[in-house]
Amino acid sequence: MTDPIHGDRMNGDPVEDFLKRRKKATINDVASLAQVSKKTVSRVINKSPSVRGETRDLVNDIIARVGFRPDPQARGLAFRRSFLIGLIYDNPNAQYIVNMQMGALDGLRGSGNELVVHPCDWKAEGFLDEIRDFVELQRLAGVIILPPVAEDQGLLDLLDELDVPFIRVTARNNDVQPPIAGLQIVSRDRVGCEQAGEHIVGLGHRRIGFIAGNELYPSAHERRAGFEKGLANHGLTFATVESGNYSFDSGYEAAQKMLTRPDRPTAIIGCNDDMAAGAYKAAYELGLRIPDDLTILGFDDAPIATRINPTLTTVRLPTRDMARMASEKLTSAETKPGASFIFDSALIIRGSSGPVPK
Amino acid sequence: MTDPIHGDRMNGDPVEDFLKRRKKATINDVASLAQVSKKTVSRVINKSPSVRGETRDLVNDIIARVGFRPDPQARGLAFRRSFLIGLIYDNPNAQYIVNMQMGALDGLRGSGNELVVHPCDWKAEGFLDEIRDFVELQRLAGVIILPPVAEDQGLLDLLDELDVPFIRVTARNNDVQPPIAGLQIVSRDRVGCEQAGEHIVGLGHRRIGFIAGNELYPSAHERRAGFEKGLANHGLTFATVESGNYSFDSGYEAAQKMLTRPDRPTAIIGCNDDMAAGAYKAAYELGLRIPDDLTILGFDDAPIATRINPTLTTVRLPTRDMARMASEKLTSAETKPGASFIFDSALIIRGSSGPVPK
DNA sequence: CTGAAAGCGCTTACAG
DNA sequence: CTGAAAGCGCTTACAG
Known part of the structure; x- marks a missing residue:
């Protein structure tokens, strides 16, 4: 048994040897351990279909064993976009904001993206310039916009121009008000x-x-x-x-x-x-x-x-479910352009409502 | 006047020509427009003292005119750390969290860092592993920890091991409880x-x-x-x-x-x-x-x-001031290791306190 | 289905 | 005080 591919069955297993060095694995380490090119590893990471099943399994096995996780900065640099999702809002309701953040994070979990919060002053002059700087410099992978900023057509136009995917959370009823194009989470x-x-x-x-x-x-x-x-x-x-x-x-x-x-x-x-x-x-x-x-x-x-x-x-x-859906749909390749996702509200009866006084 | 350095006084100013291409400037563009090496531009960006004043001014002038801002991902890749500050907490008080986020962002403004929020389940098993993954993968530039997680010695040890700068927010009184080493914002x-x-x-x-x-x-x-x-x-x-x-x-x-x-x-x-x-x-x-x-x-x-x-x-x-101080001190090169920053609380008298009933 | 080369936009290490 | 080369860890574009 000197099969270099199934080296784990040998003494002096290269994977074990690598692990002993206690260094974070890079794509090069995986490539050399799997005896393929780094490009092939890259294909596996990015789930390219044009990799032979056997090769894919081998590479995934090495990846799992050495605990390889691609560096988001290096990937981002090559992709020309980061793995950061921006959350833009100007809303004084703290619990609402926290719920939205938690939900957005729920939807991002496992996707390799992180959430960058961006409270702003919607009515300040220079608001759009400030957003432009933020989105451009960070090369955001996507943006979630909360109400009421989500109604700002100037902002939506800017994000279109910057060519960054975004999704809005809104209560707008397209049967009543002129519809706005683009991905949206709609609350009824x-x-x-x-x-x-x-x-x-x-x-x-x-x-x-x-x-x-x-x-x-x-x-x-x-x-x-x-x-x-x-x-x-x-x-x-x-x-x-x-x-x-x-x-x-x-x-x-x-x-x-x-x-x-x-x-x-x-x-x-x-x-x-x-x-x-x-x-x-x-x-x-x-x-x-x-x-x-x-x-x-x-x-x-x-x-x-x-x-x-x-x-x-x-x-x-x-609210939390709405935000989870927002980040899921924003980052999913399957999401259809311009799709809407609807959430209903519901009455909760407590102690402040009672029979009319006689 | 054909001085290539002061080309703005000529027809066919190279800077103007560059701006017409409407492309985001890179360090290479700045270097070639300033007719210096990219390494020199890099020195200027990073405020290296070993650049001749004249050269520095020239480079800064070009940087300003073309609106160059170094790409944080590229810089991060080369530096082996990102420009992201992690905010770690497990705290149900929404207003407190929002205040802390706003304050942290106040302190980060202009520093080129962004805030990545990381609510967590402090008591879940695998908590430390999850934090380790987060910090390592994102190569965080620093971490801010809010109470009560800020009291977790295991977490502090982990961050030490990961060699990431961090600062804690705490009410701990070092005169009473055994002091914890490291940067801290202390509320009295x-x-x-x-x-x-x-x-x-x-x-x-x-x-x-x-x-x-x-x-x-x-x-x-x-x-x-x-x-x-x-x-x-x-x-x-x-x-x-x-x-x-x-x-x-x-x-x-x-x-x-x-x-x-x-x-x-x-x-x-x-x-x-x-x-x-x-x-x-x-x-x-x-x-x-x-x-x-x-x-x-x-x-x-x-x-x-x-x-x-x-x-x-x-x-x-x-709270907001405390968080601003936290992010300022965390990202400042002048901050002394192990420093504490103290904030006092104050009574606010409102309507719920009155004279003792007879 | 797979790979060698070049490149993303920066910095480090080394020269001079 | 300044620069040419190599490198950070990935991907794209091109071959085969």
């Missing part, structure tokens, strides 16, 4: 909101107030449409609507206005949990008990939803 | 907690309950020591202590126990905001008003602190 905020609307009507509420979000954001538009649909299913409309901007303070102020009117609503829907929590504060200050005197609903199922008293009835989106 | 949780202890004693409270964190965590130990010091300054000790684990639920249960006793405390301190919020829930269910019937304090100044009613008196740490 409307679905759970309609359930929520039905829910409070079912509890007997008839005077229902709504704290709106900025309707330039698809999420705000879709959520409102969903809540309205839920009411409309029973012939109702909002008794009163105040504008908000998704912030706690704006929710507080909007609720104050509604609750200090003589015909105050018996239920208030916030377009997100933070504004709903602001409505809690207004109710607290006015001595209104939740849900006995006032029902409140939100959207997001943020951590705060289960930490305020009573716990908040809200609508949840599978 | 004790300081603000002592202020907080003084604060409630000053409000007249004498029966004070404490919801502890896991005292294996330096933060939990230090905070407790600080609160106790604040009381001790006035000859007081905790009337009752319940254990907790930093979770909302554990705070809720601990507070329930304290508040259902006949000699219930008039003030409860939670070792973090989440547990304090749990105490709110217990108080809410028992019909106790805050702060009229019960004073509550927390630690963190998490988002929830200003979203619950009344707003929570708490202690704040400059």
